[in-house]
Amino acid sequence: MRKYLLKRVFYMILTLFLVATITFFLMKLMPGTPFTNQQKMSAAQIAVVNKQYGLDKPIWQQYLSYMLNAAHGDFGTSFQFSNQSVSYLISSRIGASAQLGIQAIIFGVVLGIIVGSFAAINRNTWIDTLCTVLSIIGKSVPNFVLAVLLQYYIALKLNWLPVAGWNGFNYTILPTIALGVGPLAETARFVRTGMVDVLNSDYIELARAKGMSRFGIVYHHALRNSLTPLVTLIGPYTVALMTGSMVIENIFSIPGIGEQFVKSITTNDYPTIMGVTMLFSAGLVLVILLTDIVYGFIDPRIRLAGNEG
Amino acid sequence: MKLKKVAAAGSVVFLSALALAACGNKSADSSKQVFNFSETGELPGMDLSKATDTISFTNLANTMEGLYRIGKDSKIEPGVAKKTEVSNGGKTYTFYLRKSKWSNGDPVTAKDFVYSWRRTLDPKTASQYSYLFDGVQNANDIIEGKKAPDTLGIKAEGDYKLVVNLEKPIPYFKLLMGFPVFFPQNQKAVDKFGSKYATASDKLYYNGPFKMTGWTGSNLSWKLQKNNSYWDKKNVHLDSVNYQVNKSGNTRYNKYKQGSVDYITLETDQAKNLKNNADYHLMKESTLAYLEFNEQASNPTVKKALSNKKIRQALSMAINRDQYVKTSAFGSQAAPGIVPDGLAVRNGKDFNSNIKGTGVTSDAKEAKKLWKEGLAEIGEKKLTLNLLGDDNDAAKKSGDFMQSNWETTLPGLKVNVQNVPFKTRLARSSSGDFDVVLTLWGDDFADPISTLDLFTSDNSQNDGKWKNSEYDSLIKASKTTDANDPAKRWDDLQKAQKILLEDQAVAPIYQRRTPYLVKSKVKGLIINSVGVTYNFKNVQIK
Numbered sequence: 001m002r003k004y005l006l007k008r009v010f011y012m013i014l015t016l017f018l019v020a021t022i023t024f025f026l027m028k029l030m031p032g033t034p035f036t037n038q039q040k041m042s043a044a045q046i047a048v049v050n051k052q053y054g055l056d057k058p059i060w061q062q063y064l065s066y067m068l069n070a071a072h073g074d075f076g077t078s079f080q081f082s083n084q085s086v087s088y089l090i091s092s093r094i095g096a097s098a099q100l101g102i103q104a105i106i107f108g109v110v111l112g113i114i115v116g117s118f119a120a121i122n123r124n125t126w127i128d129t130l131c132t133v134l135s136i137i138g139k140s141v142p143n144f145v146l147a148v149l150l151q152y153y154i155a156l157k158l159n160w161l162p163v164a165g166w167n168g169f170n171y172t173i174l175p176t177i178a179l180g181v182g183p184l185a186e187t188a189r190f191v192r193t194g195m196v197d198v199l200n201s202d203y204i205e206l207a208r209a210k211g212m213s214r215f216g217i218v219y220h221h222a223l224r225n226s227l228t229p230l231v232t233l234i235g236p237y238t239v240a241l242m243t244g245s246m247v248i249e250n251i252f253s254i255p256g257i258g259e260q261f262v263k264s265i266t267t268n269d270y271p272t273i274m275g276v277t278m279l280f281s282a283g284l285v286l287v288i289l290l291t292d293i294v295y296g297f298i299d300p301r302i303r304l305a306g307n308e309g
Numbered sequence: 310m311k312l313k314k315v316a317a318a319g320s321v322v323f324l325s326a327l328a329l330a331a332c333g334n335k336s337a338d339s340s341k342q343v344f345n346f347s348e349t350g351e352l353p354g355m356d357l358s359k360a361t362d363t364i365s366f367t368n369l370a371n372t373m374e375g376l377y378r379i380g381k382d383s384k385i386e387p388g389v390a391k392k393t394e395v396s397n398g399g400k401t402y403t404f405y406l407r408k409s410k411w412s413n414g415d416p417v418t419a420k421d422f423v424y425s426w427r428r429t430l431d432p433k434t435a436s437q438y439s440y441l442f443d444g445v446q447n448a449n450d451i452i453e454g455k456k457a458p459d460t461l462g463i464k465a466e467g468d469y470k471l472v473v474n475l476e477k478p479i480p481y482f483k484l485l486m487g488f489p490v491f492f493p494q495n496q497k498a499v500d501k502f503g504s505k506y507a508t509a510s511d512k513l514y515y516n517g518p519f520k521m522t523g524w525t526g527s528n529l530s531w532k533l534q535k536n537n538s539y540w541d542k543k544n545v546h547l548d549s550v551n552y553q554v555n556k557s558g559n560t561r562y563n564k565y566k567q568g569s570v571d572y573i574t575l576e577t578d579q580a581k582n583l584k585n586n587a588d589y590h591l592m593k594e595s596t597l598a599y600l601e602f603n604e605q606a607s608n609p610t611v612k613k614a615l616s617n618k619k620i621r622q623a624l625s626m627a628i629n630r631d632q633y634v635k636t637s638a639f640g641s642q643a644a645p646g647i648v649p650d651g652l653a654v655r656n657g658k659d660f661n662s663n664i665k666g667t668g669v670t671s672d673a674k675e676a677k678k679l680w681k682e683g684l685a686e687i688g689e690k691k692l693t694l695n696l697l698g699d700d701n702d703a704a705k706k707s708g709d710f711m712q713s714n715w716e717t718t719l720p721g722l723k724v725n726v727q728n729v730p731f732k733t734r735l736a737r738s739s740s741g742d743f744d745v746v747l748t749l750w751g752d753d754f755a756d757p758i759s760t761l762d763l764f765t766s767d768n769s770q771n772d773g774k775w776k777n778s779e780y781d782s783l784i785k786a787s788k789t790t791d792a793n794d795p796a797k798r799w800d801d802l803q804k805a806q807k808i809l810l811e812d813q814a815v816a817p818i819y820q821r822r823t824p825y826l827v828k829s830k831v832k833g834l835i836i837n838s839v840g841v842t843y844n845f846k847n848v849q850i851k
Contacts, residue, residue, distance in 0.1 A: 032732025036361040036436035039735055042769045045440060048453055052435035056660075059654070082354030083508045084526055092527045135444060156563045163567055164560045165553065166529065253555045257530045268732055 112187025138185030194226030399478030619683030642815030
């Protein structure tokens with residue numbers, strides 16, 4: 001296990017290094033300067049400012065000094081936000097995005113399991129059909145459409161919740177729902193399929209024959225076994241929430257990281273592009289590793305270090 | 310058992326939160342004068358040496374004060390200077406300062422101006438607006454690192470007398486003093502906060518009508534609160550301006566309907582539906598869209614064609630501007646000339662009053678005629694042009710519109726529309742890698758020279774490389790021989806614009822206007838088309 005982990009961590013670092021390198025050079029291929037007022041500055045003025053930021057040096061030199069600083073956790077100063085360090089920009093805004101993402105996953109997965117199991121237990125009845133139809137709708141309606149609808153009806157018309165902003169738990173409810181419905185629908189579909197399979201298997205028959213209660217069967221035998229495939233979904237969910245949150249953060253005026261990323265690219269804000277890319281990549285690689293580890297715990301048939309023995 | 314508990318707890322928490330939230334709306338204290346203002350993006354910074362965008366400029370101009378303030382219709386109003394003497398043929402300005410205070414209690418002195426200007430021009434600061442100092446003694450040399458910042462033509466004689474020496478008269482110099490890059494800075498704040506200077510509301514000192522609170526450098530809401538140590542506080546009526554950033558147009562409008570904001574800007578589609586709303590207004594901007602024709606294009610046929618006056622005129626006249634602003638740029642107006650309407654007024658007459666019927670006309674029939682003659686002159690039957698523009702929604706619509714106008718009106722013309730990111734467009738414009746490009750230019754200050762300067766033969770913004778010696782000499786005269794004679798200078802500039810339009814050096818398309826909603830209880834909000842957009846100093850809620 002330890003050997004396996006070390007190997008994985010090494011690959012993670014290698015991946016991040018490659019991502020950083022590729023992003024750096026792709027970024028340098030983008031035309032233009034990171035200066036907002038580029039249009040009005042003369043070539044001589046741009047040259048002076050470039051020199052101040054070390055952008056006049058050969059690309060390989062910029063690359064080396066960037067990588068050295070990044071290795072020390074220094075991502076430089078943003079161009080869009082004067083004097084603001086990229087580390088601060090990220091750390092001050094990641095909280096909202098993370099809270100929203102975690103709430104959305106909890107909301108989606110918990111409700112998804114309930115809905116999915118419910119549908120499986122009542123399979124081939126109208127309840128099952130209803131759940132299936134709902135989860136198909138949930139999956140196919142884009143989250144920003146849902147967000148706009150929730151904002152209009154729940155917040156504006158019914159006045160139950162704030163329209164937008166980030167000022168306490170109330171403000172997180174609508175964005176959480178908007179962001180969580182996708183994972184909810186997906187989870188429900190997975191759980192239902194998995195559980196229907198399990199419920200038809202021989203050992204469930206046996207349990208039933210032994211006189212176990214219906215709930216006991218579902219909870220002890222069916223649910224746990226049908227949850228295994230769900231773990232594989234956590235990776236894709238994380239990606240979906242990272243990208244999905246950009247739009248949701250915009251609609252609900254949430255001070256998160258998503259939009260920052262898009263804006264940093266369109267404005268050639270090199271340090272921010274690198275900082276946010278590295279953060280997203282690190283998050284993703286970490287989630288993939290965790291998923292693999294968790295998988296091993298849940299399903300003893302999967303041994304992480306299969307070739308170890 | 311655990312799983313069930315988690316599930317149950319989750320749904321209970323969720324539902325009860327929903328129920329609780331429903332009864333949690335507090336009403337604000339109505340006796341206070343509060344203006345709830347919705348902005349469309351974050352505040353990028355409060356370091357006035359480095360600010361580059363209208364959100365920063367608005368926040369700076371309301372929390373800081375320079376020698377003058379910019380009031381209604383871009384007229385100058387008193388600021389820190391209480392008296393100004395101009396001498397030495399318009400090349401020396403002596404400002405006598407009033408006694409006023411920074412928010413930390415320090416007096417605002419002439420030294421704060423000297424310090425601020427030197428800091429801005431110091432190449433180490435890497436200011437992107439330092440070019441506005443062009444004409445102040447040694448400014449250009451300092452920007453390029455050839456001279457030390459302390460050689461700048463500004464000096465403090467005692468605490469309340471400031472003398473500025475210019476290399477040449479700048480007729481609009483007082484107007485510039487209302488622009489944040491010329492404001493004073495408190496050296497103590499810069500030294501004390503170091504690299505964190507102006508990165509949050511408590512990392513700088515204020516001397517304007519308001520003080521900022523609650524801005525962390527990256528959050529989406531903050532306040533401008535009345536500054537009780539401001540010298541003219543009796544004319545400041547608001548207790549606070551509450552800023553909220555709502556990037557989505559839909560969200561802004563929902564908040565406006567709900568009543569939690571008093572001011573929002575609208576997006577094009579919203580504006581079409583709301584144009585009859587009582588709160589609906591149009592904000593004139595000094596931003597103009599125009600086509601530049603590359604007279605040095607790498608393709609020899611294109612070069613020949615675009616250097617031909619009749620072809621340029623035909624291309625310009627073929628565009629139906631009235632229809633264009635109705636369909637593709639709702640709220641905007643057809644371009645009056647190359648200088649925006651309402652930018653400059655003299656003796657009650659707009660700068661554009663002498664150009665009726667010149668150049669910027671839309672006439673398909675005349676366009677066809679000129680097109681044929683033009684093609685005959687260059688000996689061609691067909692022409693293919695690439696039209697370069699930004700890749701945003703507005704620019705894409707513009708491109709499609711012009712393509713269809715051109716291809717239906719002008720026989721033998723084929724147009725390829727190329728939409729690229731803003732930065733790419735700029736890079737390609739300045740390197741001459743285009744045939745025709747749709748450029749947007751926003752002026753910095755309320756004087757026609759802010760636009761007209763762009764088209765002199767040696768200006769780096771003259772991407773199409775249009776050359777006209779008469780135009781060049783008129784612009785030069787306005788800066789030299791006629792600089793101190795407002796009437797003559799005005800005349801020079803008006804003539805210059807006329808020449809440019811008759812020759813159709815560039816084809817002006819539309820002047821941008823932004824539609825907005827403001828509650829009728831908000832009185833005295835000043836919105837200017839140029840420089841600092843909003844002035845909250847005299848706003849009252851009634």
